[in-house]
Amino acid sequence: MPRPNRHTLFPFLSWLPQQTRASVRRDAMVGLSGAVLALPQSIAYALIAGLPPEYGLYAAIIPVLIACLWGSSWHLICGPTAAISIVLYASISPLALPGSQDYITLILLLTFLAGVFQWLLGMLRFGALVNFVSHSVVIGFTLGAAVVIALGQLPNLLGLDLPSEATAINSLLALIGHSREWDRPSLVLGLGTLLVGVVLKYWVPRWPTLLIALALGSLAAWLWPSLFGHVARVSSFVGKLPPFSPLPLLDLDMILRLLPSAVAVGMLGLVTSLSIARSLSTRSQQLLDANQEVRAQGLSNIAGGFFSGYLSAGSFTRSGLSVEAGARSPLAGVFSALWVTLFALFGASLIAHIPIPSMAASILLICWGLVDYRGIRAVFRVSRAEFVVMSLTCLATLLLELQAAIYAGVLASLFFYLKRTSQPRVQQWRDGEEDVLRVDGSIFFGASHYLQVRLQSLQGQRVVIEAQQINFIDYSGVTMLHQEARRLEGLGRSLRLRGARPQVVDELKKLEGAEQCPIQFDD
Structure with missing residues (x-):
């Protein structure tokens, strides 16, 4: 020693x-x-x-x-x-x-x-x-x-x-x-x-x-x-x-x-x-x-x-x-x-x-x-x-x-800190058949419900989350995104994460395994 x-x-x-x-x-x-x-x-x-x-x-x-x-x-x-x-x-x-x-x-x-x-x-x-x-x-x-x-x-x-x-x-x-x-x-x-x-x-x-x-x-x-x-x-x-x-x-x-x-x-x-x-x-x-x-x-x-x-x-x-x-x-x-x-x-x-x-x-x-x-x-x-x-x-x-x-x-x-972080900054726009959300902030238990409501309001064939600014995601966030991806999949639609950090992708793939993950990832 x-x-x-x-x-x-x-x-x-x-x-x-x-x-x-x-x-x-x-x-x-x-x-x-x-x-x-x-x-x-x-x-x-x-x-x-x-x-x-x-x-x-x-x-x-x-x-x-x-x-x-x-x-x-x-x-x-x-x-x-x-x-x-x-x-x-x-x-x-x-x-x-x-x-x-x-x-x-x-x-x-x-x-x-x-x-x-x-x-x-x-x-x-x-x-x-x-x-x-x-x-x-x-x-x-x-x-x-x-x-x-x-x-x-x-x-x-x-x-x-x-x-x-x-x-x-x-x-x-x-x-x-x-x-x-x-x-x-x-x-x-x-x-x-x-x-x-x-x-x-x-x-x-x-x-x-x-x-x-x-x-x-x-x-x-x-x-x-x-x-x-x-x-x-x-x-x-x-x-x-x-x-x-x-x-x-x-x-x-x-x-x-x-x-x-x-x-x-x-x-x-x-x-x-x-x-x-x-x-x-x-x-x-x-x-x-x-x-x-x-x-x-x-x-x-x-x-x-x-x-x-x-x-x-x-x-x-x-x-x-x-x-x-x-x-x-x-x-x-x-x-x-x-x-x-x-x-x-x-x-x-x-x-x-x-x-x-x-x-x-x-x-x-x-x-x-x-x-x-x-x-x-x-x-x-x-x-x-x-x-x-x-x-x-x-x-x-x-x-x-x-x-x-x-x-x-x-x-x-x-x-007040939790109140601010529970509603991360979100930018939304339409690109053809894609509804795009840009999320600036972590997806954790306090913010999961707010983001889920925003996702369920989208009507595009493909829902895309611009994830470059997502630094952290916890179990609640992972579960919520999986649920939304399954829901969209049942409606013949899809959920994609674009530009997600490697640690965020790894956390999302752990829940059901990489082969069964319902979320699609783009670089």
């Missing part, structure tokens, strides 16, 4: 020896920029997920290191994301109190299960399976998730302590019902942070606007204690490396209960990561290995489950920054994780100075950036069916549990 290629087991060996002192120095500086962007985002995403803030930093360390070293993309950088954070919250909050040790354990168990699912897809070379989640589903889900996250953060912006609601509508109603309890200093501080963030985002978009806005909000709360002294702060934590977290793997009932959510969030993470990696590869002219990338995502989340890093996926903002800043290799992501590690060790005490309303404002800024306005307009212009899929996914995200919304979007995509 041949020994496996070492680059298959350790893919980073294909690019790591090629690094120079200049490229390493460049990647280290790009990694520092990525870490500055990742710090406020990771903390905010952890709060969205119902976790203590340090778990956002942990998710930006070990999972990022593994995804960069074992992945295929040169520029994809992973970490916690807003959409995945809220799916995790929606999946686990009914089972345990957010922030509790049981809640953390279940989040990490779900992360591990999703990682195993992703890794198995990669090992079985099913990386193309993520293509069944269309881009319109991702756009619609992200739009709905942005609304859900924003509504969930409004109580923090207003200084309210409200229990979480299952749907966006209930969150809005609860907020309106407590309108008399809004805290004005909290609202002023939150809106001020939001305004600063918006202004900086448009004036200096390349600056770490989230970090600056949070720093200014914290400074304002510190300078005016008489006004903002009662405003809640983010919980502090002791600086340390990501701790090892043993998982309750023997609890089979809980594993089975979490499995549907693990599959949904695992697929969402893969679709997000591969979409970002493909868009970046077009700029860098890099050839991606989808299965290697899927395996790397799985490995990163398996390891994350054991080292306190909840589920991670590709980050468009951090990956885009990596490309624009001139990253030379995945070392930029590795350095980013190392810089975040230093902050987790030595800068943890700074977290306790961040006011909750300012953090809520930063999350609202993130939600605004999640909405793909250009993509929404493009989907509307290109395909009304895809726009319906996007809208249904968004609506399901607002009304249903988030993992159910993903499944609803996938089912809607498959419905």
Whole structure:
């Protein structure tokens, strides 16, 4: 048995020896920029997920290191994301109190299960399976998730302590019902942070606007204690490396209960990561290995489950920054994780100075950036069916549990896909005693009835199917054509296939043998 290629087991060996002192120095500086962007985002995403803030930093360390070293993309950088954070919250909050040790354990168990699912897809070379989640589903889900996250953060912006609601509508109603309890200093501080963030985002978009806005909000709360002294702060934590977290793997009932959510969030993470990696590869002219990338995502989340890093996926903002800043290799992501590690060790005490309303404002800024306005307009212009899929996914995200919304979007995509393929393009004309059909598409179970109805409407002595564009035919298609050929034969007429591909001819001759096949073939 041949020994496996070492680059298959350790893919980073294909690019790591090629690094120079200049490229390493460049990647280290790009990694520092990525870490500055990742710090406020990771903390905010952890709060969205119902976790203590340090778990956002942990998710930006070990999972990022593994995804960069074992992945295929040169520029994809992973970490916690807003959409995945809220799916995790929606999946686990009914089972345990957010922030509790049981809640953390279940989040990490779900992360591990999703990682195993992703890794198995990669090992079985099913990386193309993520293509069944269309881009319109991702756009619609992200739009709905942005609304859900924003509504969930409004109580923090207003200084309210409200229990979480299952749907966006209930969150809005609860907020309106407590309108008399809004805290004005909290609202002023939150809106001020939001305004600063918006202004900086448009004036200096390349600056770490989230970090600056949070720093200014914290400074304002510190300078005016008489006004903002009662405003809640983010919980502090002791600086340390990501701790090892043993998982309750023997609890089979809980594993089975979490499995549907693990599959949904695992697929969402893969679709997000591969979409970002493909868009970046077009700029860098890099050839991606989808299965290697899927395996790397799985490995990163398996390891994350054991080292306190909840589920991670590709980050468009951090990956885009990596490309624009001139990253030379995945070392930029590795350095980013190392810089975040230093902050987790030595800068943890700074977290306790961040006011909750300012953090809520930063999350609202993130939600605004999640909405793909250009993509929404493009989907509307290109395909009304895809726009319906996007809208249904968004609506399901607002009304249903988030993992159910993903499944609803996938089912809607498959419905429209099958609807299109069940009616292949057919051109029809008369040539003397011949009725000719040109079929552009496969003849499979979904399209057989449609083509049979078209064939039975023809009155020519000879019925000819121009079959050059038929790439595939299944058992249902073979049976249908045999039935039509027998029917025409009984009426003294014939059915011919012209220009059929060899594999299509072979399938048609298998049913009754080449000698008894009622269909005639022309080259």
